Amino acid sequence: MKEKFRKMMQGRYGMDALSQFLMVVGMVIMILASIVNSSILSFIGYAAVIFVYVRVFSKNYHKCYAQNQKYLLLKNRVRGYFWKKKSIMNQRKTHRIYSCPSCKQNVRVPKGRGKVEIRCPKCSTKFVKKA
Structure with a gap:
């Protein structure tokens, strides 16, 4: 069979x-x-x-x-x-996740740092956000 x-x-x-x-x-x-x-x-x-x-x-x-x-x-x-x-x-409790304004790459920043200048690892664009 x-x-x-x-x-x-x-x-x-x-x-x-x-x-x-x-x-x-x-x-x-x-x-x-x-x-x-x-x-x-x-x-x-x-x-x-x-x-x-x-x-x-x-x-x-x-x-x-x-x-x-x-x-x-x-x-x-x-x-x-x-x-x-x-x-x-x-x-969400420990980090903020922002997206780059030019290439939309997600960037992770630790919380509690105040205003930080973030450099995108993909396109090297710098932008300022509050963490």
């Missing part, structure tokens, strides 16, 4: 990060549809799961790979945005 499955999956794309995400989303939508008793949500959930199976058994490797790369790029952008916001919130 294992050998038959292995032969069948040979040359197919298989499971990737996008497929896993869509499978979880589809299952959550189907559970939500059963709670709310909505046929539209149920249809969307089943469509997501069917799309996952089509991707997993697809032989069009390059198309599935490109879709997964786009998903990973979007996921990393969203994660980076929230990681940056979390980092700023953690440093």
Whole structure:
């Protein structure tokens, strides 16, 4: 049985990060549809799961790979945005974060120093801010 499955999956794309995400989303939508008793949500959930199976058994490797790369790029952008916001919130008590007026580079300055002249490390522009 294992050998038959292995032969069948040979040359197919298989499971990737996008497929896993869509499978979880589809299952959550189907559970939500059963709670709310909505046929539209149920249809969307089943469509997501069917799309996952089509991707997993697809032989069009390059198309599935490109879709997964786009998903990973979007996921990393969203994660980076929230990681940056979390980092700023953690440093809020000890530092002030200013952005350079010319190049928009973020510059971190310790709090409690009064008026300071800040030099941007990227473009060397000097500007005065109160820390």
